[in-house]
Amino acid sequence: MEILNLTTNLSLKRTLESGNEVQLQAVREIIAQVRSNGDEAVRTYTEKWDGIKLSSNRVTEAEMAQAVNAMDAQIMQDLKEAATNITKYHEQQKRQGFTLPLEDGSWLAQKVQPLQAVGLYVPGGSAAYPSSVLMNVIPALVAGVERIVIATPCGEDGKLPDAVLVAASILGISEIYKMGGAQAIAALAYGTETISPVDKITGPGNIFVALAKKEVFGEVAIDMIAGPSEIAIMADDSAFADEIAADLLSQAEHDALACAILVTTSERLAKEVAAEIEQQLQQLPRQSIARQSIENYGRIYIAKSMSEAVTAINQLAPEHLEIVTKNAEAVSEQIKNAGAIFIGRYSSEPVGDYFAGTNHVLPTNSTARFASGLNVDDFLKKTSVVYYSEKTWQENAPKIARLARLEGLEGHARAVESRGWDKDGK
Amino acid sequence: MEILNLTTNLSLKRTLESGNEVQLQAVREIIAQVRSNGDEAVRTYTEKWDGIKLSSNRVTEAEMAQAVNAMDAQIMQDLKEAATNITKYHEQQKRQGFTLPLEDGSWLAQKVQPLQAVGLYVPGGSAAYPSSVLMNVIPALVAGVERIVIATPCGEDGKLPDAVLVAASILGISEIYKMGGAQAIAALAYGTETISPVDKITGPGNIFVALAKKEVFGEVAIDMIAGPSEIAIMADDSAFADEIAADLLSQAEHDALACAILVTTSERLAKEVAAEIEQQLQQLPRQSIARQSIENYGRIYIAKSMSEAVTAINQLAPEHLEIVTKNAEAVSEQIKNAGAIFIGRYSSEPVGDYFAGTNHVLPTNSTARFASGLNVDDFLKKTSVVYYSEKTWQENAPKIARLARLEGLEGHARAVESRGWDKDGK
Numbered sequence: 001m002e003i004l005n006l007t008t009n010l011s012l013k014r015t016l017e018s019g020n021e022v023q024l025q026a027v028r029e030i031i032a033q034v035r036s037n038g039d040e041a042v043r044t045y046t047e048k049w050d051g052i053k054l055s056s057n058r059v060t061e062a063e064m065a066q067a068v069n070a071m072d073a074q075i076m077q078d079l080k081e082a083a084t085n086i087t088k089y090h091e092q093q094k095r096q097g098f099t100l101p102l103e104d105g106s107w108l109a110q111k112v113q114p115l116q117a118v119g120l121y122v123p124g125g126s127a128a129y130p131s132s133v134l135m136n137v138i139p140a141l142v143a144g145v146e147r148i149v150i151a152t153p154c155g156e157d158g159k160l161p162d163a164v165l166v167a168a169s170i171l172g173i174s175e176i177y178k179m180g181g182a183q184a185i186a187a188l189a190y191g192t193e194t195i196s197p198v199d200k201i202t203g204p205g206n207i208f209v210a211l212a213k214k215e216v217f218g219e220v221a222i223d224m225i226a227g228p229s230e231i232a233i234m235a236d237d238s239a240f241a242d243e244i245a246a247d248l249l250s251q252a253e254h255d256a257l258a259c260a261i262l263v264t265t266s267e268r269l270a271k272e273v274a275a276e277i278e279q280q281l282q283q284l285p286r287q288s289i290a291r292q293s294i295e296n297y298g299r300i301y302i303a304k305s306m307s308e309a310v311t312a313i314n315q316l317a318p319e320h321l322e323i324v325t326k327n328a329e330a331v332s333e334q335i336k337n338a339g340a341i342f343i344g345r346y347s348s349e350p351v352g353d354y355f356a357g358t359n360h361v362l363p364t365n366s367t368a369r370f371a372s373g374l375n376v377d378d379f380l381k382k383t384s385v386v387y388y389s390e391k392t393w394q395e396n397a398p399k400i401a402r403l404a405r406l407e408g409l410e411g412h413a414r415a416v417e418s419r420g421w422d423k424d425g426k
Numbered sequence: 427m428e429i430l431n432l433t434t435n436l437s438l439k440r441t442l443e444s445g446n447e448v449q450l451q452a453v454r455e456i457i458a459q460v461r462s463n464g465d466e467a468v469r470t471y472t473e474k475w476d477g478i479k480l481s482s483n484r485v486t487e488a489e490m491a492q493a494v495n496a497m498d499a500q501i502m503q504d505l506k507e508a509a510t511n512i513t514k515y516h517e518q519q520k521r522q523g524f525t526l527p528l529e530d531g532s533w534l535a536q537k538v539q540p541l542q543a544v545g546l547y548v549p550g551g552s553a554a555y556p557s558s559v560l561m562n563v564i565p566a567l568v569a570g571v572e573r574i575v576i577a578t579p580c581g582e583d584g585k586l587p588d589a590v591l592v593a594a595s596i597l598g599i600s601e602i603y604k605m606g607g608a609q610a611i612a613a614l615a616y617g618t619e620t621i622s623p624v625d626k627i628t629g630p631g632n633i634f635v636a637l638a639k640k641e642v643f644g645e646v647a648i649d650m651i652a653g654p655s656e657i658a659i660m661a662d663d664s665a666f667a668d669e670i671a672a673d674l675l676s677q678a679e680h681d682a683l684a685c686a687i688l689v690t691t692s693e694r695l696a697k698e699v700a701a702e703i704e705q706q707l708q709q710l711p712r713q714s715i716a717r718q719s720i721e722n723y724g725r726i727y728i729a730k731s732m733s734e735a736v737t738a739i740n741q742l743a744p745e746h747l748e749i750v751t752k753n754a755e756a757v758s759e760q761i762k763n764a765g766a767i768f769i770g771r772y773s774s775e776p777v778g779d780y781f782a783g784t785n786h787v788l789p790t791n792s793t794a795r796f797a798s799g800l801n802v803d804d805f806l807k808k809t810s811v812v813y814y815s816e817k818t819w820q821e822n823a824p825k826i827a828r829l830a831r832l833e834g835l836e837g838h839a840r841a842v843e844s845r846g847w848d849k850d851g852k
Contacts, residue, residue: 128833341812346814346846348841367644381795407555419774
């Protein structure tokens with residue numbers, strides 16, 4: 001892993017697949033077909049892409065029960081404990097509306113209400129991602145969303161991974177459809193004969209899923225299109241090289257486009273980490289992916305001071321930030337831009353991926369400058385409410401009419417002035 | 427205005443201009459030019475589109491002072507009072523982070539911090555929109571955003587409307603650039619030699635502005651692309667037809683694509699409103715625009731009951747909803763989907779456009795199902811923080827490692843397991 005002196009021009013930018021014109025046309029065709037032909041189109045595409053003809057794509061109670069029964073008891077307990085931790089943290093995010101009394105009996109308010117229906121996309125393929133189920137569903141549950149739907153592609157045998165079904169079962173989610181790709185996104189957004197449409201779609205997916213989410217955006221809400229994972233670690237001479245290297249590799253193993261960066265004030269640590277990375281890489285099952293990530297995007301930067309490191313990190317705005325230094329908490333208070341911060345030696349980043357309680361859906365690609373991780377607010381909406389009494393109206397109508405006329409909107413002025421004058425009887 | 431029986435298939439959908447390929451290519455070219463040539467490109471496009479060659483496009487203190495001096499004292503006072511009201515309401519939206527203590531000295535937290543720099547686009551053209559300045563800037567100020575920039579195109583004389591400068595001056599905003607269109611959006615997103623880039627761009631604009639905002643989305647955050655205005659009014663026999671008609675016309679005068687709908691249980695009111703609309707239209711300065719809106723999208727629906735009306739409105743999810751009925755507040759509690767609600771006879775919708783304190787940037791096109799009006803949260807971001815003590819780590823590491831291995835991510839498991847064992851000395 002390359003060691004460089006820290007400069008002010010760090011970047012997380014990678015060349016991401018944004019989809020080509022052929023893919024986009026394919027996605028548009030799929031969406032149009034699902035809008036016209038509903039379930040039949042979903043069935044056809046499932047046969048084409050997932051290799052199975054399903055008479056019904058809704059997961060049955062029997063399938064759920066079977067998955068729960070097959071699950072290792074220890075893992076079941078781990079998943080439940082993770083769900084409890086995630087729920088506790090997200091409950092702290094829940095908020096109420098307010099009422100602001102004005103003079104003369106008038107008031108303003110903000111109603112805060114959950115979205116009514118949301119859909120979670122869970123990618124299929126070789127691996128199962130029960131943690132994605134927990135991280136996407138729990139904020140919606142805490143927000144009070146009534147209907148939560150999961151869509152995920154099945155294998156050629158028509159089966160879904162037990163772990164995904166078990167995670168859903170722990171959370172009480174029973175509306176699960178075996179469908180993937182753009183057809184799943186279209187079915188969630190527009191509905192079919194058997195699937196009611198949702199108001200928001202969240203969850204990661206391949207390029208077809210990402211393109212389809214962008215296409216249906218506006219018809220429904222979507223979460224951010226997440227990029228490959230990133231970690232930046234700030235460490236001083238108190239850190240252990242093997243631990244830092246392991247944490248860097250834990251991100252690198254996600255994706256060849258993942259980005260792992262160490263910023264340290266310790267030359268000793270820099271060198272030891274570079275050596276540890278090479279050694280640990282050789283033992284890693286996902287060595288090939290992790291090696292590409294480290295070679296292309298992995299960097300060790302030597303900073304003159306922790307304050308120089310803070311400035312660089314704030315410019316970088318990484319998805320994950322570990323601070324493994326003396327006074328790590330004080331350092332964290334200077335961080336303005338990061339998706340999630342992990343403080344101290346024992347807060348290894350995977351702690352947050354699975355278990356601690358914070359969300360693992362986080363802003364990538366330097367968007368932590370302006371974006372937040374998935375949270376309860378993403379499943380709530382706010383409505384403002386105005387109640388003006390006659391007296392408040394009477395006192396303020398002339399002012400409002402003047403402001404409307406200043407903008408050339410005479411109809412606005414007249415609407416406000418139309419009230420009351422001679423019609424008190426009613 | 428057409429009178430129909432209420433059905434379950436109401437729609438706010440209009441054929442909106444989404445930009446054609448020629449416009450999109452033009453916008454992409456402008457953005458590329460501004461990225462390469464900075465200020466020089468902005469100057470060139472300003473000369474081309476706004477008809478003036480500016481040596482510097484930054485508004486001077488002298489220009490600000492002149493605008494303030496020229497402003498009518500009464501209007502100045504009205505604008506200040508509106509700013510105070512808007513600030514008071516939005517201050518209620520402000521939120522703090524939290525810390526959640528766990529066992530054994532561990533804790534989780536959520537930091538809530540303002541974005542660092544935001545840009546507000548104010549459209550130019552024939553009218554001045556000081557209310558847009560107040561509604562976009564105040565939530566950012568309340569959130570604590572350090573740097574707030576305004577971009578707005580000037581006239582051929584190089585001048586900006588006094589009302590816009592005065593509104594900015596009241597809020598203490600002094601970084602204002604005379605630039606419009608896609609070049610303004612590009613300069614805000616990517617920066618130039620004289621303009622630092624921002625983290626988020628809000629505010630309405632024409633099709634070139636909307637396309638440019640979509641193009642730079644991801645590099646910076648943007649607010650929603652707002653569609654033409656809408657109002658739905660629920661009214662019973664207690665309402666006055668002249669007031670209802672005036673409020674419907676106050677939305678219709680915005681735009682030929684605006685949508686004004688009355689849902690009423692009173693046939694008497696329906697007929698009287700239809701007659702009033704025609705009569706008031708004849709006296710309206712913006713009659714031609716309002717008439718197109720009413721003819722194309724204006725409708726009066728007769729509902730059998732208020733509960734049928736509530737169901738229809740929740741499907742419609744209008745930007746603005748007035749409830750002018752007996753027990754209007756109780757009716758409002760049944761509303762799930764609306765951008766803003768105005769309760770009772772004296773809460774005419776323009777009250778909220780200018781003065782009451784709620785925001786007038788609201789979700790259109792039925793997106794109130796999942797979106798909220800502009801608010802303080804739009805200028806805040808949340809960062810999660812994890813601190814695990816040695817004991818908490820020790821207790822939970824095996825669980826986290828099992829969950830990581832369940833997903834096939836051995837590197838994650840090893841990172842968590844790498845801690846501590848024999849290295850206690852340091």
